[in-house]
Amino acid sequence: MSICFERSVAKQFIHRFGECFFEIPFVALWAGIWYTLRMVYTAKELKIEIKGAISRAILSRYGREIAADSIELAAPPDPNLGDFTYAVFPLAKELKQSPQAVSGALAEALTASHHPCIDEVKTVGAYMNICLKEGLYARGVLNAIFEDQERYGSSVIGAGAGVLIEYSQPNTNKPQHIGHFRNNVLGDSLSRILAHLGYTVIKANIINDRGIHICKSMLAYQKWGNRENPDTLGLKPDHFVGKYYALFSAKEKEEPSLLEEAQNLLKKWEEGDAETQKLWAQMNQWVYEGWESTYRNLGITFDEVEYESKIYTMGRDMILAGVRDGIFYKREDGAVEANLEDHKLGKKVLLRKDGTSVYIVQDIALAHLRIERHPDVSRFVYIVASPQEYHFKVLFRVLDMLGVRAALFHLSYGLVALKTGKMSSRDGNVVLGDVLMDELRALAREELAKRGTRDDERAKKIGIAALKYYLLKIHPSQKLLFDKDAAMSFEGNAGPYMLYTYARIQSILRKAGVPVREGIEWGVLKMSQEKEIIQLLDRFADELIHAGITYNPGHLCNYLWSLAKSFNAFYHDSKIIHAESRKLSIARIALADAVSRVIKIGLGLLGIEPTEQM
Numbered sequence: 001m002s003i004c005f006e007r008s009v010a011k012q013f014i015h016r017f018g019e020c021f022f023e024i025p026f027v028a029l030w031a032g033i034w035y036t037l038r039m040v041y042t043a044k045e046l047k048i049e050i051k052g053a054i055s056r057a058i059l060s061r062y063g064r065e066i067a068a069d070s071i072e073l074a075a076p077p078d079p080n081l082g083d084f085t086y087a088v089f090p091l092a093k094e095l096k097q098s099p100q101a102v103s104g105a106l107a108e109a110l111t112a113s114h115h116p117c118i119d120e121v122k123t124v125g126a127y128m129n130i131c132l133k134e135g136l137y138a139r140g141v142l143n144a145i146f147e148d149q150e151r152y153g154s155s156v157i158g159a160g161a162g163v164l165i166e167y168s169q170p171n172t173n174k175p176q177h178i179g180h181f182r183n184n185v186l187g188d189s190l191s192r193i194l195a196h197l198g199y200t201v202i203k204a205n206i207i208n209d210r211g212i213h214i215c216k217s218m219l220a221y222q223k224w225g226n227r228e229n230p231d232t233l234g235l236k237p238d239h240f241v242g243k244y245y246a247l248f249s250a251k252e253k254e255e256p257s258l259l260e261e262a263q264n265l266l267k268k269w270e271e272g273d274a275e276t277q278k279l280w281a282q283m284n285q286w287v288y289e290g291w292e293s294t295y296r297n298l299g300i301t302f303d304e305v306e307y308e309s310k311i312y313t314m315g316r317d318m319i320l321a322g323v324r325d326g327i328f329y330k331r332e333d334g335a336v337e338a339n340l341e342d343h344k345l346g347k348k349v350l351l352r353k354d355g356t357s358v359y360i361v362q363d364i365a366l367a368h369l370r371i372e373r374h375p376d377v378s379r380f381v382y383i384v385a386s387p388q389e390y391h392f393k394v395l396f397r398v399l400d401m402l403g404v405r406a407a408l409f410h411l412s413y414g415l416v417a418l419k420t421g422k423m424s425s426r427d428g429n430v431v432l433g434d435v436l437m438d439e440l441r442a443l444a445r446e447e448l449a450k451r452g453t454r455d456d457e458r459a460k461k462i463g464i465a466a467l468k469y470y471l472l473k474i475h476p477s478q479k480l481l482f483d484k485d486a487a488m489s490f491e492g493n494a495g496p497y498m499l500y501t502y503a504r505i506q507s508i509l510r511k512a513g514v515p516v517r518e519g520i521e522w523g524v525l526k527m528s529q530e531k532e533i534i535q536l537l538d539r540f541a542d543e544l545i546h547a548g549i550t551y552n553p554g555h556l557c558n559y560l561w562s563l564a565k566s567f568n569a570f571y572h573d574s575k576i577i578h579a580e581s582r583k584l585s586i587a588r589i590a591l592a593d594a595v596s597r598v599i600k601i602g603l604g605l606l607g608i609e610p611t612e613q614m
Contacts, residue, residue, distance in 0.1 A: 041117070043140040043538050047073055049117050050084055050130060057109035062095060075539065079531030082122060082129035083137040089126055099126030135523030138530075138587075141538045145594045146517065152601055153540040157548075158199030162377035164370060165191055165201060168300070169384065171208045172287040173217040174242035176294055178431040178482055179385065179416045182471045184300050185607055186413060187383045189472055189553040192605045197548045202374065205302045206366065209284055210309040211359075213245070215265040218279055219258065220244035220251070230286060236434060238290025241283050294434055297464065299607055308362060315365030316357050318402060319350045327401050340397055348394050363395050364402070371406045379407040381551070386412045386477075411551050414479035416471075431482065440466050443488045444496070451614070458611050462488075462496050465608045469495030472606055473557035493561040498603060501564040503614040504571070505596035508589070512577050515593055516586045524584045525591060529570040533591060536563045540598050544605070553606055560602045567595045 041049065051068040058066050076085040088106065092099040100123075107121040107128050120131040145152050167187025170176055176184070187203065195201045208214075221244045230240040252258045268276045295301070319336055322328040328338050328350060336351035351357055370380065382392060392410035399408070416431075440463035441456075448459055470487035474480050490496045509515065525534065539559070547555040576592055579585040600610050 041136065041140045042144045043137065044144070046117060046132065046137060046140045047084070049115070050132075053110060053113060053115045053118065054086055054106070054128075057106050057113060058091065060113075061105050061109040062091075064091075064094075066091070075535040076127075076129050079528050079535055081124065082120075082131040083531075083535075084130045084132075086128045086130070087126055088128060092126065102126075103128045135521065135525070137538075138522035138525050138534050138591075139520075141534050142522070142590060142594045145537065145597055146590075149597070150601060150604075152598065153544050154196050154198065155541055155545060156198045157545060158194060158197045160198060160200055161379075162200045162202065162374060163194055163379050163381060164204055164374060164377045165194075165381045165383065166204045166206060167383040168205045168302070169208065170291065171211075171213055172241070172284045173214050173245045174287075175236070175238040175290060176433045177416075178433055178436055178471075181298070181433040181436075181467065182413060182416050182480065183383055183385070184295075184298055185468045185471050186411075186476060186553065188298075188300050188607045189468075189556075189605065190381075190383075190411075190548075190551055192607065193544060193548045193553060193556065196605055197545060199548075200376070202304060202377065203302045204304045204306070204370070206306045206308065208308045210269070210280075210312060212262055212266055214280070214284075215262045215269065216248040217241055217245040218276075218283055219262045219265050220248040221283065222279065224251075230289075236290045236293070237286035238294070239432070239434070241287050241290075242432075297434075297437060297460075298468075299464075299609075306366060311365055311369070312357070312362045314369070315361035315363075316351065316355075318364060318368065319357065319361055322402055338394075338398055338401065340394060343393075343397050345390070345394055345397060348398070350398070360391060360395055360398070363391075364398060364404075367395070367399055367406075367408070368402075368404050371404060377406075379409060381409050381411055383411045383413065386414055388412075411476060413476040414474075416480045416482055436482075436484075437463060437467060439484060440464075440488060443484065447488070447490065447496075448614075453614075458613070461609055461611050462499060462614075465495030465499050465603075467495070468606060468608050469498065469557060472553045473561075475552055475554050493557070495608060498560055498564055498599060498608070499611050500614050501568060502596055502599045502603070502610045503612060505567070505592050505599075506612045508576055508592050509596070512589045515589060517590075520587055520590055521583045522587060524581070524587050527570075527574065529566065529573065530588075530591060533563070533566050533570060533595060536566055537594055537598055540602070556602055556605060560599060563595060563598065563602075567592070 048068070050073060051071040054071050055066050055068040058064050071086065073084040073086055076082050086106075088099050088102045092102040095102060103123045103126050107123050110118065110121050110128070110130070117132055117136060118130060119133045122129045122131070148154070165187055168180065168184050170180055191201045191203050221241075224247060225244065228240075230237040233240060235243070248258065248262070265276060269280055319328060323330060323336055328336050330336055331353075334353040334355075335349050338348045338350055340346060340348055348360070349358060350361055367380070370377075384392065389410065389412050392412075396408050396410075399405070441459050442463075444459040444462035444466070445454075445456065447462070448455060466487040470482065471480070473493060486492070487494060488496055490500050525531070536559075543556060543559040547553055547559075571592075574588070575585075576588045577585055579588055603610050
């Protein structure tokens with residue numbers, strides 16, 4: 001962040017005459033006034049200044065050298081107490097003194113230092129609350145938002161380190177249901193957040209385009225399809241294919257022999273039978289056409305896409321090499337097994353007695369392929385539902401046994417449930433993602449109609465915001481019961497409420513005209529609500545880091561909700577454009593603008609596009 005010219009002049013002055021010059025009380029007083037009036041600090045720089053001042057106060061009072069960057073500042077529970085608070089518990093314990101005595105002594109030392117940024121130091125028990133010069137904190141926070149623009153809240157914590165995130169992983173026998181959607185939006189949001197934190201993110205997908213489940217829908221189409229196609233039935237192509245997967249499940253209950261027929265069809269596919277391969281290619285193509293529309297509506301993209309049909313044989317050689325090296329062993333029936341009992345994972349068959357590989361062998365090959373392809377990637381994240389936790393424990397252990405080592409992490413997320421129980425694609429007991437998007441769009445259209453507006457594109461944005469926000473606001477590890485009414489709420493912790501808040505601020509800004517950016521008197525923002533909003537805005541970067549390192553976009557949702565609630569309470573209680581004075585109006589308009597910018601950035605990191613009007 002650039003600092004104004006006067007600050008560089010001040011540094012040269014100090015370098016020439018020495019810091020001791022400022023120990024003269026009269027000079028220190030006027031230097032403080034000059035610093036306050038002429039210097040421009042960002043909020044980050046203010047924290048560095050205050051940490052340094054506390055570090056020097058500890059040294060002068062107790063003779064202890066404590067690194068400034070190890071000092072933790074927080075926002076006081078009540079914004080009227082100050083701009084920053086410092087808890088002295090660790091220091092008091094080290095000094096073997098009461099926290100109250102230490103905070104009081106440090107407050108005295110800090111006050112005596114005549115720091116140009118500090119106006120007052122108050123103590124409440126073990127907490128030392130620091131009040132900055134009037135308007136200094138607000139100016140530092142809001143100017144950073146206006147200057148950084150869409151990069152506000154970004155950081156270099158990632159330092160360019162590579163992270164590969166695998167998500168989506170759909171099967172080509174059906175359309176994607178709400179469970180897939182949770183996977184999609186979780187992977188997409190995490191990719192956006194980590195990129196904002198300075199990581200180099202690779203978004204990866206593996207398409208499960210072969211296997212017995214694919215052959216079930218193929219067999220059902222062969223038997224009962226009557227050469228129909230999506231166009232003749234007026235169905236979205238992936239929904240058309242899913243119809244036959246559900247039909248197979250229904251027919252199999254009456255004719256158990258159908259499973260054997262599907263297995264024979266899989267064998268023919270593996271042998272390269274031309275007729276079977278042609279049907280497989282056609283049905284998969286229908287699914288891809290349907291998914292393209294689904295991904296486009298959700299705004300989901302990938303950097304790499306692998307297909308199971310192209311890699312499923314690759315891992316077999318790795319397993320046989322493991323047998324030769326004594327890592328795995330052959331059972332009497334010819335099957336190859338890994339003994340994982342030392343990790344309480346039992347024994348895992350890798351190759352069947354007929355020599356064919358089980359599904360995990362494909363994942364072994366893919367992991368090896370990716371690790372070799374991306375030597376700069378420092379972590380590989382798999383976003384897969386919680387029923388597969390055992391699978392990934394086994395996968396990571398087997399890879400380690402083979403000497404394929406990397407930082408591998410399974411981000412397990414809870415299943416999405418219906419009120420009637422767990423979803424099943426086989427039984428047709430699913431909430432199809434496309435259908436849910438259409439239903440939410442219809443609800444949004446109804447809400448807009450109540451407000452006298454007809455705008456289908458806006459209704460689509462609101463519906464998708466409702467869907468994504470609801471899927472993301474719950475911690476990934478928790479099971480989710482999707483509630484359309486709650487998702488479409490314009491009053492609670494929901495996507496439409498966030499869009500409504502953003503649109504409300506845009507309306508204020510349109511009425512206010514061209515915003516003032518120079519000469520704003522930030523010191524007029526004295527109300528508790530105004531101070532609370534400024535503190536929330538300042539917290540954005542820290543909240544993003546927490547969301548990123550915990551792989552939990554829900555943390556960002558909750559932060560945005562707090563910010564929106566605080567602003568709406570302020571809007572309800574205070575005049576913005578028609579405030580008591582022109583200078584207060586200018587400052588409040590700028591504050592509202594800053595809130596809208598942070599909401600927009602935050603929603604963007606959730607994969608949600610805001611709307612200018614509701």
